[in-house]
Amino acid sequence: MYQGAVLSVYVDLALGLVVSFLLLSLLVSGVNEAFVRVLSIRSKFLWAYLRDTMDGADDKRGSWLPAKVRDVFTALPFLRDPRPRHSDLPAPAEAGGMPEERTGDSMINLLYERVREIDHAKRGRTSIANIPPSRFAVAVMELAAGQDGDVERFLAKLKAIDSPLYGPLKGAWETAQRDLDRFRQGIETWFDGEMQRLSMLYKRYVKWVVAVLGLLVTLLFTMDGLEYAKTLLRDNAFRASVTAVAEAGPDAYNELKARCTGEDPMRCVTETLSRPALVRMLGQALVSVSIPEQGDPSVHWNGGSWWDRISTPSHWPGFLLTYVALLFGAPFWWDVFRRITGIKGRR
Known part of the structure; x- marks a missing residue:
C-alpha cells in the first residue's frame, strides 16, 4: 500500500507538470497563430x-x-x-x-x-x-x-x-x-x-517566434517549474493530512492546525483545496484575475511582487526549466499527457 501511495504522488506530480506545460504551450501557439493570421x-x-x-x-x-x-x-x-x-x-x-x-x-x-x-x-x-x-x-x-x-x-x-x-x-x-x-x-x-x-x-x-513568445510567457507568468513541483508535493501532503484527520481523528490534526493557525479549519481547508497549485502559480503573473465568492471578478496589478520574483536568482533555474519545456511545443506535451492518462487518440 505504501508503494501505491508513493506512486500516486509521483503520478500526480507528473500530471500537474505536464498539464501546466501543455496549457502554457497552447497559449504560446495561440499567440503565434494570432500573430500569423493578423499579419497574413x-x-x-x-x-x-x-x-x-x-x-x-x-x-x-x-x-x-x-x-x-x-x-x-x-x-x-x-x-x-x-x-x-x-x-x-x-x-x-x-x-x-x-x-x-x-x-x-x-x-x-x-x-x-x-x-x-x-x-x-x-x-x-x-x-x-x-x-x-x-x-x-x-x-x-x-x-x-x-x-x-x-x-x-x-x-x-x-x-x-x-x-x-x-x-x-x-x-x-x-x-x-x-x-x-x-x-x-x-x-x-x-x-x-x-x-x-x-x-x-x-x-x-x-x-524563432515561438522561442521569443515562450520566453515572454515564462517571464509574464513568472512560472517557476521547480517551485511549482514543490507546491504540487505540498498540496498532496496537505490532502493526505486532511484525509488522516477524517480517518484517524484529532491525533492527526497537527499539520492541519499548523496550516490553518488562527482560522476556521473548515474554511481554511475548503479555500486551500479550491485553489490548486496551478491557480496559485498563475496568480503570481504580472496581471492576475481573482474570482471572489460574491461579486464580480477583479483584476490585480502585481508589478512589485512580479519584479521581485524576476530579480531573484533562486527562481531562474525554475524559469529556465519552464522555458525549455515550452520549446517542445503543445503537441509534445499532449502526447505525454495521453501516455500518462491512457487516453487513446483517434485514428
Missing part, C-alpha cells in the same frame, strides 16, 4: 517566394523573401507586401499576353489571374496562402496556351524577360521530351518539391 504571414511568405521565382529579385531592394530571420519578421510583415492586389473578377477565358520586359510584377499578375477564383480580399490584397501543385501546373499550362500552345515560344518569352522560372520549366520541358502531359506532371513535381522546401524554411522562422 503565410500568404506573404508564399507570394514573396513566387515573386522571386517568377519575376526575380527587385533591383533596388533585392529578394522579396529576405534571407535573414530579422528581416523576415520586420520587413516582410510590416514594410513590404509582396501579394498582388485582390480582384473580384473571374479568371479570363484566355491568359493575358506575356510582357515584353521584366517589370517586377508582370508574371506574378498573370499567375494571379489564373488562380484568383479561390481568393477573397484581405485589406485589399490576396489572401491565398496555398496553391496546390496541380493548380500551379495547370496555371502554367494556361499561360503557355496563351502563346498559341507553343511551349517553345513561351519559354523563349520567359528567357527574354530574364524570369527565374525559365530554368526549371526548360528542364521540365527537356525531360518530358516535349510531351505536354509529361511536361505538366514535371511542373507539378517541381512545384511540390519547392513548396516542401518553403514549408521547412517557414517552420525554421516560426521556431
Whole structure:
C-alpha cells in the first residue's frame, strides 16, 4: 500500500507538470497563430517566394523573401507586401499576353489571374496562402496556351524577360521530351518539391517566434517549474493530512492546525483545496484575475511582487526549466499527457 501511495504522488506530480506545460504551450501557439493570421504571414511568405521565382529579385531592394530571420519578421510583415492586389473578377477565358520586359510584377499578375477564383480580399490584397501543385501546373499550362500552345515560344518569352522560372520549366520541358502531359506532371513535381522546401524554411522562422513568445510567457507568468513541483508535493501532503484527520481523528490534526493557525479549519481547508497549485502559480503573473465568492471578478496589478520574483536568482533555474519545456511545443506535451492518462487518440 505504501508503494501505491508513493506512486500516486509521483503520478500526480507528473500530471500537474505536464498539464501546466501543455496549457502554457497552447497559449504560446495561440499567440503565434494570432500573430500569423493578423499579419497574413503565410500568404506573404508564399507570394514573396513566387515573386522571386517568377519575376526575380527587385533591383533596388533585392529578394522579396529576405534571407535573414530579422528581416523576415520586420520587413516582410510590416514594410513590404509582396501579394498582388485582390480582384473580384473571374479568371479570363484566355491568359493575358506575356510582357515584353521584366517589370517586377508582370508574371506574378498573370499567375494571379489564373488562380484568383479561390481568393477573397484581405485589406485589399490576396489572401491565398496555398496553391496546390496541380493548380500551379495547370496555371502554367494556361499561360503557355496563351502563346498559341507553343511551349517553345513561351519559354523563349520567359528567357527574354530574364524570369527565374525559365530554368526549371526548360528542364521540365527537356525531360518530358516535349510531351505536354509529361511536361505538366514535371511542373507539378517541381512545384511540390519547392513548396516542401518553403514549408521547412517557414517552420525554421516560426521556431524563432515561438522561442521569443515562450520566453515572454515564462517571464509574464513568472512560472517557476521547480517551485511549482514543490507546491504540487505540498498540496498532496496537505490532502493526505486532511484525509488522516477524517480517518484517524484529532491525533492527526497537527499539520492541519499548523496550516490553518488562527482560522476556521473548515474554511481554511475548503479555500486551500479550491485553489490548486496551478491557480496559485498563475496568480503570481504580472496581471492576475481573482474570482471572489460574491461579486464580480477583479483584476490585480502585481508589478512589485512580479519584479521581485524576476530579480531573484533562486527562481531562474525554475524559469529556465519552464522555458525549455515550452520549446517542445503543445503537441509534445499532449502526447505525454495521453501516455500518462491512457487516453487513446483517434485514428
